[in-house]
Amino acid sequence: MTTDRTKAAPPADAGGAAPRLTKETPPGEAAPDDSAAKTAGGTTKKHAAQDPASRAKRERRMRWRSRRYRWDIKYSPYAFISPFFLFFAAFGLFPLLYTGWASLHSVSFVHPNDMEWNGIENFTRLWDDEFFWRALRNTFFIGVISTVPQLAMALGLAHLLNYRLRGSMFWRVAMLTPYATSIAAASMVFAMLFGRDYGAINWGLGFLGIDNIDWRAGDWTSKIAVSSIVIWRWTGYNTLIYLASMQAIPNDLYESAALDGASRWQQFRNVTLPMLRPTLLFTIVVSTIGATQLFGEPMLFNDGDPGGGSQGQFQTLGLYMYDMGWTNRNLGRSAAIAWTMFLILIFIGLIYWALSRWVSSNTLEESS
Amino acid sequence: MRNTVRTTRRPLSRTSRAFALGLSATLAAGLLAACSSDDDDGSGGDGDQLTLRVGVFGQFGFQEAGLYDEYMELHPEIKIEQDSTTENGDYITALRTHLSQNAGLDDIQAIEIGNIAEMTHDLPDAWVDFNEYDVDTSHFMPFKVDQATDADGRLIALGTDIGPTGICYRTDYFEQAGLPTDPEAVGELFSSWDSYLAAGEEFKENAPDGVTWMDAAGGMFNAVVSGYEERYTNAAGEEVYENSEAVQTAWDYAVQAAQGDLTDDVQQFTDPWNAAMTNGAFATLAACPAWMLGYIASTAGEDQQGLWNIAASPAPSNWGGSFIGVPEASDHHDEAVALAQWLTAPEQQAKLFTERGSYPSSAEAQQAPEVLNATNPYFGDAPIGQFFSEAAAQIPSSPIGPNDQIIQETFTNQALLSIEQNGTDPDDAWDDALSSLENALAE
Numbered sequence: 047m048t049t050d051r052t053k054a055a056p057p058a059d060a061g062g063a064a065p066r067l068t069k070e071t072p073p074g075e076a077a078p079d080d081s082a083a084k085t086a087g088g089t090t091k092k093h094a095a096q097d098p099a100s101r102a103k104r105e106r107r108m109r110w111r112s113r114r115y116r117w118d119i120k121y122s123p124y125a126f127i128s129p130f131f132l133f134f135a136a137f138g139l140f141p142l143l144y145t146g147w148a149s150l151h152s153v154s155f156v157h158p159n160d161m162e163w164n165g166i167e168n169f170t171r172l173w174d175d176e177f178f179w180r181a182l183r184n185t186f187f188i189g190v191i192s193t194v195p196q197l198a199m200a201l202g203l204a205h206l207l208n209y210r211l212r213g214s215m216f217w218r219v220a221m222l223t224p225y226a227t228s229i230a231a232a233s234m235v236f237a238m239l240f241g242r243d244y245g246a247i248n249w250g251l252g253f254l255g256i257d258n259i260d261w262r263a264g265d266w267t268s269k270i271a272v273s274s275i276v277i278w279r280w281t282g283y284n285t286l287i288y289l290a291s292m293q294a295i296p297n298d299l300y301e302s303a304a305l306d307g308a309s310r311w312q313q314f315r316n317v318t319l320p321m322l323r324p325t326l327l328f329t330i331v332v333s334t335i336g337a338t339q340l341f342g343e344p345m346l347f348n349d350g351d352p353g354g355g356s357q358g359q360f361q362t363l364g365l366y367m368y369d370m371g372w373t374n375r376n377l378g379r380s381a382a383i384a385w386t387m388f389l390i391l392i393f394i395g396l397i398y399w400a401l402s403r404w405v406s407s408n409t410l411e412e413s414s
Numbered sequence: 415m416r417n418t419v420r421t422t423r424r425p426l427s428r429t430s431r432a433f434a435l436g437l438s439a440t441l442a443a444g445l446l447a448a449c450s451s452d453d454d455d456g457s458g459g460d461g462d463q464l465t466l467r468v469g470v471f472g473q474f475g476f477q478e479a480g481l482y483d484e485y486m487e488l489h490p491e492i493k494i495e496q497d498s499t500t501e502n503g504d505y506i507t508a509l510r511t512h513l514s515q516n517a518g519l520d521d522i523q524a525i526e527i528g529n530i531a532e533m534t535h536d537l538p539d540a541w542v543d544f545n546e547y548d549v550d551t552s553h554f555m556p557f558k559v560d561q562a563t564d565a566d567g568r569l570i571a572l573g574t575d576i577g578p579t580g581i582c583y584r585t586d587y588f589e590q591a592g593l594p595t596d597p598e599a600v601g602e603l604f605s606s607w608d609s610y611l612a613a614g615e616e617f618k619e620n621a622p623d624g625v626t627w628m629d630a631a632g633g634m635f636n637a638v639v640s641g642y643e644e645r646y647t648n649a650a651g652e653e654v655y656e657n658s659e660a661v662q663t664a665w666d667y668a669v670q671a672a673q674g675d676l677t678d679d680v681q682q683f684t685d686p687w688n689a690a691m692t693n694g695a696f697a698t699l700a701a702c703p704a705w706m707l708g709y710i711a712s713t714a715g716e717d718q719q720g721l722w723n724i725a726a727s728p729a730p731s732n733w734g735g736s737f738i739g740v741p742e743a744s745d746h747h748d749e750a751v752a753l754a755q756w757l758t759a760p761e762q763q764a765k766l767f768t769e770r771g772s773y774p775s776s777a778e779a780q781q782a783p784e785v786l787n788a789t790n791p792y793f794g795d796a797p798i799g800q801f802f803s804e805a806a807a808q809i810p811s812s813p814i815g816p817n818d819q820i821i822q823e824t825f826t827n828q829a830l831l832s833i834e835q836n837g838t839d840p841d842d843a844w845d846d847a848l849s850s851l852e853n854a855l856a857e
Contacts (some may be wrong), residue, residue: 152857156536158514177853237685244689260679262686263835349684350503353823356681356831357838357846372507374820374854375532 142388149382155375168382178383180358181366184269188344188362189337192273197329200281201322204288205314218289221282233275233346237262240271240347262348268360275343280336284329291325292318323405331398338391339364363387465493466746466753469520471505474498474574474736479769481762485753492749502526512741513540519741521750522757525571527561527735532816533571534564535651541570542740547751553760553778557811562737565651571739572758575772576732577703578805579637580724581610582710585794587697591620597796600725607638607667607728610700614676617697629696630682631672631834632826637701638664639822640812641729646822647815653855655821656848665825669840672833679834681827688713703733704773704802711792720794730805735775773802780806817855824851 149168151161172178207217224232239246240261248258261267295318303313319326341364345352352369354361361369363383371380468476476482482494497520499505506529512518514537525533533541544551545568551559558573581604585595593613594600604610614627621627628634639645642660647653655661671677678696680687690696691713699706702724710722738757740750756762763774764782774780780803788799829847832838838846 154536156510156514156532158511171856175853177850234685241686241689242680243686243695244693260835263679263831349681351681351684351827353827356828356835358828370854375510376857379856 145381145384148378149385151378153376153378153381155371155377158377161378164378168379169386171379172382172386177358177361177366178363178386181354181361181363184354184358184360185338185340185362185364188269188273188276188340188360189334191269192276192340193330193333193337195273196277196281197284197326197333199277200284200329201288201326203281203285204292205318207285207289208292218286221285223282224279225283227279229279229342230346232279233343236271236275236278236343237347237349262355265357265359268347268355272340272344272347272360275347276337276340280333284333287325287329288322291322295321324402327398327402327405331395334394334398335391338387338394341365341368463491463493464746464749465495466522466750467495467497467520468522468524468738468753469497469499469505469509470524471499471502471526473770474524475766475770475772476757479766481757481765485756492753494753502528510537513537516540516741516743519743521744521746522738522740522754524574525737525739527732527737527814528819530561530571530737531647531814531818533739534562535816538564538566538568538570540742541568542742542744542747542751543568543570544572544740544751544754545569547748547755549751549755553776554758555775555777555806555809557732557809558735558775560811561814562739571737572754573775574736574738574758574763575705575734575766576775576806576809577705577734578773578802578809579640579701579703579727579731579733580801580805581637581727582699582702582706582722582724582793584694584697584718584721585723586721587622587625587694588617590622591617591697593617595723597723597725600723604725604728610728611667611670611674611676614671614698615674618674618676621697624695626678626696627676628671628698628700629678629687629690630680630826631668631677631830632682634671634677634700635664635668635826635830636733636822637727637731638667638729640701640731640733641727641810643810643812645812645814646818647813649813651813651815653815653817653821655851661825665830665844668830669833672830673840677834679831681831694718701727701731701733704798705734705771707790707793707798708771719792722793724793724796724798724801726801727805730808732806732809735773773806777806820854821851824854 148161150164150166152164152168153161203221207214207221211217238244240248242248242258242260242262245261247261248256251259259267261271299317299321300313303317308316340362344354344360344362344365345368347360348355352361352365352373354365364387367380367383367387370383371377468482470476477496477498482496486492486494499508505524506526508518509523509525509529549569549572551569551572554573555576558576559569562571562573563569581600583600588595588600593616594603603613617627639660642658642663644654644658645660646655646658648658672679678690680690691710692715694714699710702710707724711719714722738754740747740754744750758776760774760776760779760782763772763776763779764785766772767774767779767785768788774785779785786799786803788797789795790798824847828850829838829843832846833840833843
């Protein structure tokens with residue numbers, strides 16, 4: 047549809063492209079757009095007999111009109127897509143740049159307008175900031191123990207769902223339910239499940255003869271607990287993405303693999319997985335970004351306290367940033383942490399970009 | 415297929431084009447208008463009526479106790495509307511932002527005690543000075559006025575309630591452990607913090623299963639530190655937490671409690687703590703301010719009705735309470751000041767206590783018969799009016815700093831909690847707390 051419009055572009059000579067507005071044109075001649083040029087030619091010939099003054103006036107009007115049409119075609123698409131860019135500028139780009147500006151200053155939360163130039167000190171101090179490194183470590187470990195099992199489980203589940211199943215729609219919807227739950231609700235329920243004295247998980251472990259575990263207090267236990275919220279919430283989402291991608295794999299491949307005597311497992315390994323590579327990469331990128339920005343789950347797991355436990359054992363980068371800005375009221379340092387997170391994400395993004403190029407060149411080689 | 419679409423699509427006529435243009439312009443204008451101002455009312459009101467807005471957090475009590483209605487009856491020309499934010503954390507974040515931009519502020523704004531020092535230190539000019547108006551402050555307890563006075567002597571807020579403390583305890587557990595249950599006798603048992611901990615050791619011998627002496631080492635820390643005049647910040651406004659006697663003493667007692675297995679290893683005001691209270695997992699609360707009685711009643715529920723009582727603390731102090739101030743940005747200083755003065759006057763404070771349990775910061779209100787003779791049915795009809803007036807008289811007037819809350823929470827929610835939960839060595843925990851604070855408070 048969009049390409050059709052270019053066909054109706056004004057012709058080289060002025061005065062065309064506006065067939066409908068020339069009232070003198072008989073209705074029969076108001077042909078479809080792609081014969082516009084011809085029609086315009088016809089009309090000019092028809093009025094050749096008119097006196098030169100009115101003709102010049104008419105031509106000027108036509109020229110103006112055709113210019114407007116040209117502008118319309120040239121510029122109105124920009125107007126149509128501008129809402130996104132305006133909103134992005136207001137709520138994406140501006141905050142990003144302003145945060146960058148603030149990160150170079152000493153700014154108190156109480157006086158956000160009084161900025162004192164600080165150079166890159168807010169950034170350099172992070173190098174010696176044990177709490178920043180702790181948060182980075184926590185973010186990394188929680189990211190790994192939440193992303194890896196999550197994607198592995200999603201892959202397995204998608205494979206199962208890809209079989210002919212009774213009530214497959216039910217399973218697919220069920221997969222997506224956790225994703226539709228709010229982070230707050232899920233985190234609070236999990237915080238209760240992982241309770242030390244009255245939590246359901248410790249109650250269940252009690253039957254196995256395991257003493258009550260203080261999930262929140264321990265270093266690894268708290269990370270596992272936070273990861274479990276992430277895994278619970280996102281596995282279904284990734285499953286559906288994998289499933290969609292699996293269903294796009296042509297059946298012939300499986301047929302020929304079966305003819306070659308490949309078992310189910312071999313089919314999965316040698317047909318499904320290679321075909322899923324771009325999707326895998328996509329989910330890994332999205333999950334990594336999510337893991338780097340992890341915020342709501344660890345915060346609500348700790349009753350809304352951004353400290354991340356008595357030893358900060360599950361304080362992620364996002365929480366440390368919040369703690370610095372909102373608890374310690376130091377917006378400049380908070381902004382520097384935010385920008386560092388942004389740079390880390392860009393760095394990770396570049397790695398994945400390189401990886402994806404490598405993967406796609408590999409896939410091409412294999413298929414050729 | 416493509417062709418049919420093409421032919422059925424007519425070029426826009428001039429009228430429909432104009433219509434589309436008008437529509438998008440209207441939408442755009444509407445969007446912009448929605449983004450910009452909704453704060454143009456302020457003065458609002460129907461006819462001659464003036465609307466005053468009051469911004470509070472939680473269930474502040476003014477509305478619940480019917481004070482607004484009463485005032486509007488007395489002053490038919492005034493209409494009062496309240497904006498309430500559930501959590502003080504969210505409320506104060508919004509208030510800070512509004513104050514720094516001088517926009518979006520109500521005519522009266524509530525300030526929790528944890529934030530009042532921040533206001534007197536960092537944003538005093540954003541508030542109206544009550545000393546410039548004919549406001550009688552002599553009926554307030556002096557420390558309440560001091561806390562809301564800035565370095566230049568401007569009084570930026572008026573006190574509402576305070577939280578004089580006692581020690582709350584479970585009479586049934588005390589009985590089972592062979593300890594006295596009568597508040598008088600228990601008060602004698604708690605003549606000093608040492609004897610309070612000694613009683614805990616005794617309790618531990620015969621304690622019911624799964625019941626600890628107190629809830630948290632952090633609670634112990636707060637109870638002790640608040641009894642001192644100089645805590646985290648001295649009168650000159652310098653942070654002295656590293657060497658202050660109050661912090662050191664409180665730390666030692668709290669560590670003793672944590673290592674003596676006298677605590678339930680939970681962090682105060684978290685869900686596990688609430689659950690512990692509901693399930694009766696601890697026998698005492700070392701610092702139990704007036705407002706805590708209502709908190710216990712609603713958290714512990716009917717099952718524990720009559721099982722709790724309150725005894726005198728070895729060092730009564732103040733925990734919590736609030737203020738109300740009038741932002742400079744308000745368009746109605748005179749009317750707002752008059753309302754604030756009325757809301758904090760002794761009669762209204764007394765009513766707030768009888769209706770809502772917020773203990774008055776006005777010394778005059780504390781002596782009002784309905785306050786003085788008040789009892790609490792949940793706490794076995796304890797004479798809380800009498801009890802808290804005695805405790806309030808002993809509250810030290812402590813200088814408070816803008817970072818006190820951060821400092822206190824670092825000690826309680828990090829250092830002490832890690833001793834309790836992770837068995838961290840107290841010396842390491844102390845060093846960790848100091849380095850964490852150094853990082854947190856750095857410019």
